[in-house]
Each structure stands twice: as C-alpha cells, then as structure tokens.
Amino acid sequence: MEKFKTISSTVVPLPIENVDTDQIIPARFLKATSKLGFGDNLFRDWRYDKNDQPNPDFVLNNPTYSGEILVAGKNFGSGSSREHAAWAIAGYGFKIVISSFFADIFKNNAMNNGVLPVVVSEAFLAEIFSSVENNPKTIITVDLQNQTVTNTATNKSEKFDINSYKKECFLQGFDDIDYLLAKKQIIEQYEDKQSDVAYFLTT
C-alpha cells in the first residue's frame, strides 16, 4: 500500500443516498480473477446507457467535476461484501470517499485498499454539496495526521474519526496481513487451548 499524505483536491459530488455496491460495480463485472481494471466499470449502469454510450447526465461524464475525492450521500456502500466495489473506486483514482455514513463492510474493504472513508456530519456534507454546486473547483482538504477535513470554500473544518491502528497503517503504508503473520505463535497457542474446550470447532 502507498503511504497516505494530506490530500487537497477538487471533488466529484454524488448527492444520492444509499448508493449500494450493485451500483458501484454491477454483478456482471465481478468475473475477473485479478484486482485490475474495475475502475472502468465504476458506476457502470449510471455512467453508460444501454448502448454503452456515456450518459452525459452522470457526474463522472461531466468534465466540470474531477478529483481524487468522491463525496456521496448518506449510507454509501450498502449491500454486498464485494471488495470489487473498493477496487473500482480505487481503480478509478479516488483516494478518499466522504459521506455522512458508510456501510460497515464497505468501510473495511475501502481501508484495506488504501481508500480512506471520511465520515462527516450531515450539515457539513450538505455544505460541501452546495459549495461544489456553486463552484465546481472547490478544494476539499483531508489531513489524516490531524484527522481534519476542510471545505476551503467556507473555510470550515471538521474532525473525523479513525482508530489509531488504521491511521498508522495508512500513514506507514502497511497492511493487516503483515501484522497478523507476526502473531503465528499466539494463534497456535490459542488453538491448543481451544482444542480442550471445544475441539469440534476446529477439526
């Protein structure tokens, strides 16, 4: 994983609630056996019409909006556990998703793929949407070290939460498996102990 630094970027606004993983990446694109290429089909059915022509009304096809930050309505990423949704978002080039609420599994998946989910208050989210509507070149800054997100149009900032372990992973660019592998010994000790209590669980 790449080390995460402070990001200042214009944003792509998606003011829709309950964007589910079937919209982020429809099931028919889940058949690949590698992690590459999913960005091309991000929001496929909103982005392209039936004849595979870009739908000019969809925000990703509107050259006015671009950037490394996706800003989405409440409850983003609900639905399936498909990590392909996170690969599609990362593959498209987003490094951050801002919303007032994320579905659990999506949030984990995003973090495991170097995409930072940033939870802001509903009021702050609404303000970002209106700033961007007034000026699509509005810059949003996410400072992970200080856990702040700033709307430079209004100069307002908000703190966001992230546990210190995950924060460290992002800042240092390491992942969970590196950490777990270092714990093999205590895993084996646990298994020995478990085999006395409830051996049928692990056989």
Place this chain on the structure above:
Amino acid sequence: MKKTLFEKIWDAHVISEVNDGPTQLYIDRMYCHEVTSPQAFDGIRKRGLTVFRPKQVTCIPDHNIPTINQEKPIEDPISRHQVQALDSNAKEYNLQYFPMGHNKNGIIHVVGPENGLSLPGMTMVCGDSHTSTHGALGAVAFGIGTSEVEMVLATQCIFQSKPKTMRISVNGNLKDGVSAKDIALYIIAKMTTGGATGYFVEYAGSAVQALSMEGRLTLCNLSIEMGARGGMVAPDETTFEYIKGREFAPKGEEWDKALAYWKSLPTDEGAQFDKDIAFDAADIEPMITYGTNPGMGLGITESIPSLDSIDEAGRISFVKSLDYMGFKPGDKMIGKPIDYVFLGSCTNGRIEDFRAFASLVKGKKKADNVVVWLVPGSWAVEKQIKEEGIDTILTEAGFVLRQPGCSACLAMNDDKVPAGKYAVSTSNRNFEGRQGPGARTILAGPLVAAAAAITGKITDPRTL
C-alpha cells in the same frame, strides 16, 4: 459478568487486541465461493504463503453456475474461468471442495447448515454478505471482503472491530400466511437499510423461538439488509434436533460434549444489549417491496407512501427509486401485473420454501404470461423435493424445476430478468439491476411468489 450470546462466542475467539485498534479474532470455519476468493488465493501466493488451516476452509462454487445442463461445461467463458480458478485453488491447497454437480453442491449458505458444517458457538466467515445466515444456529457468522479472505487463508484470523449488540424481539403469534421472510422484511422496513449498521443482532422473543431452523436461517440471512454485521438466534432444542445426525456434526461422545457447551451459550438473563427493540408478531402482514432497497417494504394490502410523507433529504432517492420501478407514490401494490417469478436463493431456497410454494399452487395452473424460475438452494434440497413428491405437484401446475445455484438472485449466470420487466423474487435484494440490467425486483416470501405465479399479478395469498 452477565453476557449475551454474541459476547460469549466473540470473547471465546479473541486472540489479541490492538491498542485503540481492531481485535484479532480466531475463525473456526471459512467458506469460499468463486467470485470473491481468486484474488485472495493470488495474494497468499504472491506473499509466498500457503493456507494455514486447510481443514477449516470449504470451497463451493455457487454464484456463476447455470441452472440447466450443469453436466456440461459452463458456456460463458468468463464464468467458466472463475469456477475453474476455485477448482484449482481448492485442489492445490487441499481444501474441502464440493464442485459443480457434486451432491453437496449448492448455495454456500444452504449447504453449510444442511451438512452440519455450520455449528453453534462457531465463528464463521465467507466473502459474502449473507454469511449472516449461519448465525441462525447460534453462531457468529459474517461477510468479509477479499483482503480479509486472504487474512484468514494466511492466518485463520481476522481483524475486526467489535460490533455493538442489539436484540430484536418479536413477541406473540404470527398470523396465518406470515412467514420468516415477512418478519424480516417487516423489521427491515421499520429499521431502514442502515438502521442496524455497526450492530450484531440477536433475534429473540416467542415468535422467533417458534420458528423452525429453516425460518431462522431466512431471518438471519436478511440481517445484512438493515446494515447489521450479522444476526443470530440462541441455540435451543430446535437447533439441536436440526443438527443431530448431519454429516459433519459431532457424533457420540463428541456430541454430548458439544451439547453441554452449546447449552451454555444463550444470553444470560439480565445481560445488557446496546440496543433492545421489540415488535409485536400480530402487526406483521405478508410483505412486499415497492422500491430499490429492501427497506422499502409494505404489508401487501398497503399503498406506496405519498411524496410528502418522505423526509426532504430522502426524496431524491425515493423519486429515483419509484421512477426505476415504474410506480407512483400512493399506488396500491395489489393487482400490479408482473412478468417473472423467482423462488430460490440463500433466503428462500430451502425445502420449507418449496413446500410452501407447492401448498399454494397445488391443483392450480401457472399464469401463461409469467416466466417462473424455481431453483432449489442445493442438490440436497432438490433430492428432498423429489422424495416428497413436490416436483409432481409443481409439474402438474405447469412449473419446471431447475438445477441448484444462486441463479436470478444476482443474475451472474444466464437467469436474467430483462430490462423493464417485473419479477416477484424470494431473494434478498431489489437493488437496481440486481436481477439483470434494468430489471425491476419486488421482494416477497414464497407464498406471495406462488400467488403471483398463479395469477400473473401481485395477489394476497390469503385470498386464494
């Protein structure tokens, strides 16, 4: 300290805790299907690792497999490639494997419980959100992403932050014609699709206790549709009777020991939940959805909400959703014509669901204008359908039974609902395009599906 069912199982599986970080949790069993596992197997290969505990990993292809001609190779080359990838990974790492056509093949969440692979007290994961199904046995089971599948392959552990606990009780007696699916759709409609996010739910109350194991599996299956990490029901006599004698369940002395352990699992009296909610079983009608998320559900005799009853922030999504469905605010659902019916999936693809469907269509005829897909959740279910003579009832009513798999639940195989067409589906998701690009999904239980298959429109099964 008094503990909940969830806490007892969770605590027994904690290996370590990272300071202000996640918990390292031991996983007793992992299921892998072909869609979410290939990148995880590649991952461990690239790191020069092998599968840490191969005996605790079961591989079953289900999402892509066709529901006719399974004896032939899969026609779609990309689907075939994905199933082959699982095949070679299962063989390379010597994992338990039920390939396409095997008598234990079927949808993972149907196969696990019916073979005694999923047991009370276990932690179980799969790269699939409906892993919550297995919680019905009194276990902690939840869906994970592919990076997490890789973690479990490599270490049999996973990093998780501890969810909060919620108890949802349903008390009293269910009305006639109301099934576990209706309870679930009712709860989700009340809770909304994000209402249980961050929580692990225990279902309790007399109406839940009275459910069969199959009904409990259906109920827990849908937990994820309100955002919950998982759902569970305390193990009791119904659970033990269901498990006893199943192929991979403990036997003899092991059984006694297991049973003693399982009996210690139910929530202690007086244990605290972070949230405790109760519903009255008598309020629940046969349910149906009208929109594009499972929280948009109604009693079948009710009307779609009017625009001004929806709060302002939600209106754009509400209108977008109804546009997609071709419905108007205030519309009645009863009487709306439909084009497809799907009975199956990990929600309603079990024997009881087929019995319910057959009980209603018996002696009647399928409506001419409807295409009906009846897809058993596993080969074991298919066998039982035949043994019980249910297939004869179905054939006489003009239906054809297909071969097991996920099928039209997510339309990764050829069972796709065409754009603009309406499908009454016993599956779990009515998202845009879920059953094929442009397909319009109306979720319901097996009885409502049967009534629609007979009449060609949305019909209250209690009137037939």
